[in-house]
Amino acid sequence: MTVTHPQRVATGIAGFDAILEGGLLQGGVYILRGPPGVGKTILANQLCFHAAAAGGQVVYVTLLAEAHDRMMAHLARLRFFRPELVGNKVYYLAAFRILDEEGLDGLLKVLRETVAARPATMIVLDGLMTAEEAAASDRQFKRFIHDIQTLSALTGTISILLSSGQRTQSVQPEHTVVDGIIELSDELTDMRSLRHVQVRKMRGADQIRGKHLLMISDEGITIRPRIETRPRLDPSPPKLPDPSRRKRFAVAALDQMLGGGLPEHSITMLLGPTGCGKTILGLQYLAAGALDGDPGLYFGFYESPPELIGKSTRIGLGLEEPVARGLVHLSWQRPVEGVLDVLAERLLSQVHEHGIKRLCIDGLHTFGRTIDFPERFNEAIAALGEELAKAGVTTIYTLETPELLGAQPELPLKDISASAQNVIRLRHVELGARMYRLISILKMRDSNYDSHIYEFRIEEGGIAVADTLRSAAQILTGTVIPETSSPKRAAAKRKKGRKKAGR
């Protein structure tokens, strides 16, 4: 015997459908619960207008004393709201008085009559708590939910029951009966308030569990599955780092330290304190990529594109021309109001749109500050890295370390270095009333590299890394003022280095 499974009906909210494994079940009964103001009414109305726009008929029954015109006034500013569908495909029914006068039986009768009069594809019952208060007992209320379920199953109507869900009871009788429980919440992280959606129960689906970001804008509601769940949504394997193919910096001594450059598709962490040259090195990486025809993306938080171009011009990195012809893209994100999942989606969308091969995320720490739950960060960054590797990107993250001078680097994010195959450290050293910069490679997974420490300088004309250990040894031991401190000599070395690198 062939058993037919109920069809899934898309909600029209892409992220929600992804979480629900395709949508809501035809004939299913769902509780949508959450505190007042969290977005239940907007979400339910958005689902209704999507169903109506797809050709269905929906009935929105309110059990609240609030008048429909007030709700309409709020909904009218949202883009999904289509006034021409109201009364034609979307019917609003105020049943507060019926419930008050005739109880649950009266309400059920109205629902049956409504469905009999017009074959609804979706019914929303807004105010489940009011219905519960009208029930003489838990048993009667459970029976009421069961009757709605019978009606839905018979007619294939999707029923959505909205509840402000403020009861303290952890297992509520109606929850055992319904096909799904969708919970909306509003959490305060630091000073930010962020909304989330969590599918707590979903019969017939392997939903993506846990909390996902929910945002309300003029478009209505958008839902973004946590970035960590992307590998499940797209299980294709990431491209593994390929040490036989390298992405050079076009700085001869640095490329030599790296065994030719960064392994293709790898992730590199560029560690160092403020002002040590992380951003410049990131821009140098993108400029070198432009020489090799690699589309590049700078994704940063503090410096705007004009500031970055100004920096490139002053130092002579040569980014202006590839930026002007659209080979390198500079993407600036305001550091104050972003949310990691939104930023990650924007980043990935830019990567795919421009076919990016080289990426510099400047300010991983700032990126991390945008996350809603800090304990997610390492998994989120690992998942982002996997998505970037799938897209064939070779990535640099810069990460600011708190120490300003010398000594051992202190990682501001616990265990984060595990998410990168390569770690390059930059640091300042103070000597003879001058600041020097040193560079070293802390790790390169499955690849040979030069583990010595070298001096490097940022000057007019670009980045120069000393081609001997001598200057770094002198700086670190404090013995002699290093020979590369002469600008003329450094410039000569850089010129030689560029020639070697084929610039």
Next chain:
Amino acid sequence: MSHAILIVDDEFGLAELLGELLRLRDFEVTLASNGQRGLELMSQRRFSLVLTDVMMPVMDGIEMIQRMRASPDLAQIPVIVMTAVPSGITPEERRLVQGLLTKPFSPTALYGLIDRLLVGN
């Protein structure tokens, strides 16, 4: 005069709901919880139409229909079968009934089929 319809379904909530939907259209409705009980009720009074589920305890819907067709008194009563699994009905069984509703179905589809069968009768 309103038509009398017998609903045979072991799921009480569903039978009750169907009854409500049919009463809204002024039909006189009687409920039975299995095929055997349905036959008992049919022997007591005349129904214009039978609406039945397939899988039920004591006596299933198919056996009830086969007995109806073998009985001179009941053979002419039109029967509508409701099932979520239409492929479970064989062509021979399908020939014994006048209508098949695949669950889920809309009240409109139910009313349309009943009207067609009762007008035809």
